[in-house]
Amino acid sequence: xxxxxxxxxxxxxxFPTPPISFTDAEDRDIEIRSxxxxxxxxxxxxxxxxxxxxxxxxxxxxxxxEPRIRTWLDGILADDCYNIIAWDGDTAAGHATLVPDxxxxxxxxxxxxxxxxxxxxxxxxxxxxxxxYGTSVGITTVWLTVERWNHPAVSLYKKVGxxxxxxxxxxxEMAIRIGEDGA
Amino acid sequence: MDVLVGIGSPDESVAALERTARxxxxxxxxxxxxxxxxxxxxxxxxxxxxSSSVADDAGIDVSIRHLDGDPGSQLVDVAEAExxxxxxxxxxxxxxxxxxxxxxxxxxxxxxxHTTVTLVR
Numbered sequence: 183x184x185x186x187x188x189x190x191x192x193x194x195x196x197f198p199t200p201p202i203s204f205t206d207a208e209d210r211d212i213e214i215r216s217x218x219x220x221x222x223x224x225x226x227x228x229x230x231x232x233x234x235x236x237x238x239x240x241x242x243x244x245x246x247x248e249p250r251i252r253t254w255l256d257g258i259l260a261d262d263c264y265n266i267i268a269w270d271g272d273t274a275a276g277h278a279t280l281v282p283d284x285x286x287x288x289x290x291x292x293x294x295x296x297x298x299x300x301x302x303x304x305x306x307x308x309x310x311x312x313x314x315y316g317t318s319v320g321i322t323t324v325w326l327t328v329e330r331w332n333h334p335a336v337s338l339y340k341k342v343g344x345x346x347x348x349x350x351x352x353x354x355e356m357a358i359r360i361g362e363d364g365a
Numbered sequence: 366m367d368v369l370v371g372i373g374s375p376d377e378s379v380a381a382l383e384r385t386a387r388x389x390x391x392x393x394x395x396x397x398x399x400x401x402x403x404x405x406x407x408x409x410x411x412x413x414x415x416s417s418s419v420a421d422d423a424g425i426d427v428s429i430r431h432l433d434g435d436p437g438s439q440l441v442d443v444a445e446a447e448x449x450x451x452x453x454x455x456x457x458x459x460x461x462x463x464x465x466x467x468x469x470x471x472x473x474x475x476x477x478x479h480t481t482v483t484l485v486r
Contacts, residue, residue: 241464254463283461290462327464352467 187288187347189323189357194343197314197360200266206302210270214311217265223274224259227267228252230274235297240329241353244294257281258292264319266312268295268304275299278312280324289316291326309342313360322361327353366394369449369480371432371440371470373400373412378455381485382416385453386423396420396427399443401436401470437473444480456484 201215217223231244231251239246245254258279259265268276276295283290291312295305316324326344328335330353339356348355370385372378382398389396398416400409413429420427432439444452454474457467465486467475474482 241466242459243463245463258462279462281461290460290464292462292464327460327466351469352472353464 187325187355187357189325189347189359190343190345191359192343193359193361195313195317195360197310197317197342199314199318200311202307202311204303204307206299206304208299208302210275210299210302212275212304212307213269214266214307215269216315217259217267219259223267224255226272226274227259227277228255230277230296231255231294233296234294238294238297240292240332240335241327243292264289264312264315264321266308266315268299268308270299276304276308278308280312280316280321283325288323288325289321291324305338306341309338313342313358317360320361322363323357323359325355325357327355330354366392366450367397367448368394368451368453369397369399369440369444369447370453371399371401371436371474372416372455373402373404373436379412379415379419381453381455382419383423384485386419386425386427389425390423396425397449398427398429399440400429400431401439403433435473437470437477440470440474441478441480444478449480451483452478452480453483453485456486 201213203213206212228251232248234244236246245251258281262282264280266278267274276299278293280289280291293305293308344356344358346354347357368385370382372382385396400412416429432443440452454471457465457471460466
């Protein structure tokens with residue numbers, strides 16, 4: 183959370199940009215697209231978070247109750263944020279988002295995959311496609327926090343290029359560089 | 366019950382005192398406010414004024430003191446040395462995403478205090 187956060191010198195990537203399609207490990211046809219701002223997509227996402235297993239919450243998000251889920255979604259689906267959704271037909275199976283921090287310029291990343299779609303390669307695809315999306319709109323630096331005991335998440339972040347930048351608290355802070363400054 | 370409330374660092378917000386003061390008004394708890402962290406005189410005085418006005422609003426008396434040095438260890442030390450029944454601190458801040466993050470003071474207090482700790486959100 184510190185404003186003097188360090189970012190890796192090396193630029194990670196290149197990453198794919200949305201839309202992408204693939205067959206997941208369970209043979210489901212998945213498409214990842216950027217959020218189109220329609221009510222239909224918003225409602226599909228709200229439905230995904232209502233169904234979300236509380237044990238997969240991370241640092242209080244997604245919130246547990248539907249009204250709070252909607253308030254939270256309103257914030258992260260705002261115009262200055264970048265969102266992509268993984269679709270199995272009309273079902274939102276996963277979601278990843280980039281939210282600007284107060285200083286601007288740096289973006290906080292979060293990713294969520296519905297329980298029955300986990301461990302099928304959707305998380306990795308969402309992660310890479312979100313970073314590609316970020317690069318394509320000129321974002322250069324992205325950070326996140328993760329609970330230190332969440333090993334699957336930490337390895338996914340490391341795999342795409344995140345480095346640990348802060349480890350002094352309960353949660354690890356990690357950061358990645360995905361573009362040239364001033365590009 | 367004797368309650369020690371830490372305020373003054375970003376995590377240890379006045380919200381913790383507001384809740385404690387409301388509760389003390391109902392239970393008769395005795396409340397001590399510890400202003401932690403290094404602050405310029407002006408900021409110290411502002412925290413003191415703010416604490417008094419929160420106490421006045423709740424209709425309770427509080428004693429206010431300043432603790433110099435590392436906030437976490439000072440709070441734990443004072444709570445134990447003076448046998449407070451409860452130590453109250455702010456329960457963290459939120460990232461732009463809405464993730465709850467626990468600061469180093471709260472973490473230190475949680476891991477080290479033998480006193481009962483309340484985190485206020």
